[in-house]
Amino acid sequence: MPEVIEAHPSRVASLYVAVVAVPTLVLGVIGVVTGLVWWGLLVGASVGVVLILRARRDVEGAVLRAVGARRADEVDFRRYHNLVEGLCVTSGLPKPNLWIVDDQAANALATARTSQQSSVVVTTGLLEQLPRIELEGVVASLLGQIRSGDAAAASAVAVLVAPLAPLGGAATALARRFVDPGRQTRHDVAACRITRYPPGMIAALDRLARHDTRPQRHPAPLAHLWLIPTESSSDTPTLDERIAMLREL
Numbered sequence: 001m002p003e004v005i006e007a008h009p010s011r012v013a014s015l016y017v018a019v020v021a022v023p024t025l026v027l028g029v030i031g032v033v034t035g036l037v038w039w040g041l042l043v044g045a046s047v048g049v050v051l052i053l054r055a056r057r058d059v060e061g062a063v064l065r066a067v068g069a070r071r072a073d074e075v076d077f078r079r080y081h082n083l084v085e086g087l088c089v090t091s092g093l094p095k096p097n098l099w100i101v102d103d104q105a106a107n108a109l110a111t112a113r114t115s116q117q118s119s120v121v122v123t124t125g126l127l128e129q130l131p132r133i134e135l136e137g138v139v140a141s142l143l144g145q146i147r148s149g150d151a152a153a154a155s156a157v158a159v160l161v162a163p164l165a166p167l168g169g170a171a172t173a174l175a176r177r178f179v180d181p182g183r184q185t186r187h188d189v190a191a192c193r194i195t196r197y198p199p200g201m202i203a204a205l206d207r208l209a210r211h212d213t214r215p216q217r218h219p220a221p222l223a224h225l226w227l228i229p230t231e232s233s234s235d236t237p238t239l240d241e242r243i244a245m246l247r248e249l
Contacts, residue, residue, distance in 0.1 A: 059152070060097075060119050062159045063111040063225065068217045069099035069121050080127060084120060084139055091143045091194050096120045103215040106130065106208055109225040110142035112151040120146075129211055130204055137191050137201030138227060144190030145183075154179050154225055161221040172220040172231045179224050181235040188242055192249060202246050209239040 074081050080098060088095045096110070096118040104125040112118035120142050130138065145151040161175045180186075188205070192198040213228040223231035228239065237245075 059113050059155045059159050060111050060117070062162065063109075063155055063222065064099060064119060064121065066158075066162065066217070066219045066222055067101055067109070067121060067215065069101050069119075072098040072100045072122075077127070079132070080122065083132065083136060084143075087136060087140055087143055087194065091140070091147060093143055093147055096143075096146060100124060100127075101215055101217070103217070104128075105212045105215045107213045107215060107230075108138055108142060108227045109222075110145045110151040111155040111225065112146050113155075114152060115146055115149065118146045118151060123215055125212070130207060133197070133200040134204035134207060136195050137197070137204045140194040141187045141191035141201070141227060144187045144194060148190075150180075150183060150187070154183070158222045158225055162219065169220065169231070172223050173233070175221045175224055176233060176235070181233075182237070183224075184227070184229070185237050185242055185245055188246055189249065192246060198246055198249050202243055205239050205243050205246070209243070 072080055077098070077100065080100075084098060085095055094116055096112075097120075099119055099121040101121060101123045103123045105123055106126040106129045108120070108122040108126055110118065110120050120139065122138075126138065127135070142151070145154070157175050157178045161178075188201055191201045195201070208228055213226075214230050215226075218226075218230040220231060223229050229236055232238075
C-alpha cells in the first residue's frame with residue numbers, strides 16, 4: 001500500500017477560528033456601542049459558523065465553478081476515465097468525479113469534501129501534451145491529495161479566502177498561510193509510490209517546466225490547488241527543485 005501523506009488540519013482549524021473571530025469581534029464592538037454586547041458576540045459567532053458550514057457544504061462546487069470546469073464525458077474522454085479507474089484500484093480510492101477545463105495551459109487539481117466525495121480536474125492542454133505514463137504520475141499525485149485529506153483541507157482554505165479574490169496577491173498570500181508549503185513535493189513522492197515509476201512523474205514535471213501551466217481562469221485564492229501553482233512565492237518549491245528531489249528517490 002502506498003504511503004499515506006499526512007494532512008495538516010491544524011492550519012485549516014486556525015482559519016476556521018479566524019473566520020469566526022472576525023465577525024464576532026466586529027459585531028462585539030458594535031454591541032459595546034449599542035449596549036448589546038452579548039447579542040453582538042453571539043450573532044457574530046453565529047455568522048462565522050454559518051460561513052464555515054456553507055463553505056464546507058459546497059466546497060467542491062465552488063472550486064469547480066471558479067475554474068470553469070465541465071464534466072468529462074465518458075465517451076469523449078475514455079482514456080482519461082480508464083487511466084483514473086486503474087489508479088483508483090491501485091490507491092484504494094473510489095473513483096472521483098472527473099472534470100475538464102477547456103484551456104491549452106497544461107495543469108490539474110484535486111478538490112474534495114471528503115476522500116469519498118471528490119473531483120479531479122485536468123485541462124485539455126494537459127491531456128493533449130502528456131503521454132499516458134506521464135499523465136499517470138500527475139493523476140496519482142492528485143489521488144494522493146484526496147486520500148490524505150489534503151485536497152479537502154486545501155479546498156476549504158481556497159473557498160473561505162475566495163471572497164478576498166479582488167485583492168489578488170494579498171488573497172494568495174493569505175491562502176498560503178493556511179496550507180503547507182511543502183505539499184507539492186510530498187504529493188510528488190506519493191505519486192511515485194502509487195505508480196511505482198518515478199521516471200514518469202519526473203518526465204511529466206520536466207515537460208510541464210517547458211509548457212504554459214497557467215489557465216486563463218486562475219483565481220488567486222485557488223493558486224495553491226493546482227499541481228503547478230499559478231502563483232509562486234519564496235516558500236513554493238520550483239519545478240527544478242521538485243524534479244531534483246524525485247531524482248534522489
